[in-house]
Amino acid sequence: MERIEAIKEVAESLNDELVICNIGFPSRELYAVKDSPTHFYMLGSMGMSSSIGLGLAMSGKRKVVAFDGDGSVLMNMGTLVTIFSQSPQNFILVVFDNQCYGSTGSQCTYTTKIDLLKVAKSIGFKNTFVFEEEVNFKEALDAEGPVFVHIKVKPGNANVPVIDMEPEEIKERFMEEVKKGS
C-alpha cells in the first residue's frame, strides 16, 4: 500500500489521541489527508519523533501516537530502549517502513536487510503489530502501551503541498489542544 493510504487509515481511526508526525513527506501527507489541532508536524530534527512522543506521553494521561519512519528510527535507535524501559502505557510508536529515505530521493535504508519488528521484540516490546495489506489500527489502539506498530508501505511520496503553517503556529495550536485535554 502507498504510505499516504496507510497514514490515512491510521489518522481516520484516531479521535482524541495526540499525534507527533515525522519530518518531511509523512507530515505533508498527514496534513493533506487530515489536519487537526491534535497533530504536531515536525519540520526538522529528523529522528526525534519517537522521543518527542515519549516525553509527551510521560507528561500526561492522554494517548500519544508517534508517526515515524524507518530511516528516522535507524537514526535514533537508542530511544527504543528508553521507550521500553520507561514503558508509558499511553504510547504507541508507528513506523511507516518504506525501506528508503523517501524525502531525499528514495535512497535505500538498512531495513532492506533487517526487520525493525524483530528489533522491537528483542528489546522487549510485548504488544507489537505488523500491517501490510490493510491496517487495523483499532487493535493497536486498544492494546496496552508501549505499543510498536510496523506498517510496511511502498516507496514514493504523494504529490501533496508543503504545510502552510508557521512552526510557532503548529506548536501553539498543539499546546492549546494538549492543555484542553489535561
Place this chain on the structure above:
Amino acid sequence: MESSEAVYKAIKEAGIDFVVSLPCVNLGKVMELVDCDENIIHVPVTREEEGFGICAGAFFGGKKPAILMQNSGLGNSVNVLASLYELYKIPILIIMSHRGTEGEFMSAQIPMGKATPGVLDALNIAYLNPKTPEEALELIPQAWRLSEMGEAPVGILLEITFWKN
C-alpha cells in the same frame, strides 16, 4: 553549601519537574538527588539528542524540562537544538558539567571543552557560568525564567573548579 546540593536546590527553586540525564562523574550526586525526588520525573537517556527530543515532548505536555549532561553531549545535539528548539521556540535548561576546563586531568576532554562556548554562541544559546554553589543557587532559577520568557534554551556551564566546592 556543597556544589551538588546547590544545583539540586536551584533546580527545585526553578520549578523544574522533568529531567533527562546522561551521567558525568561530576553530576552523579545531582542525578541521585533528582532520582529520589518524587515530584520530578527523571528519565535516563541513551544519547543527549534523544534527551532533547523527550524534553520537547514534556514541554508540550506542560512540564518544565531540564537536561543534565556532560558538555561533550552538546556536540551530539546541535541539530535538534537548531531545527527543533530554535525553530519552534522551546525552552529548556541545559545543565552541563564542563569538562576540559581548568584542572582537567584527561587530555581527551580538552578539544570539546574548548569548543563548547563557541558551539553555544553559534546556536545563539545564552549561558551562565556559576563559579560557586551560592552563585548556582541564584543563577539557575534565573536561567530558567530567562528560558521560559525568551522561549529558548539557556545553558549552565559548571566548570571543574565549581565541583571542588
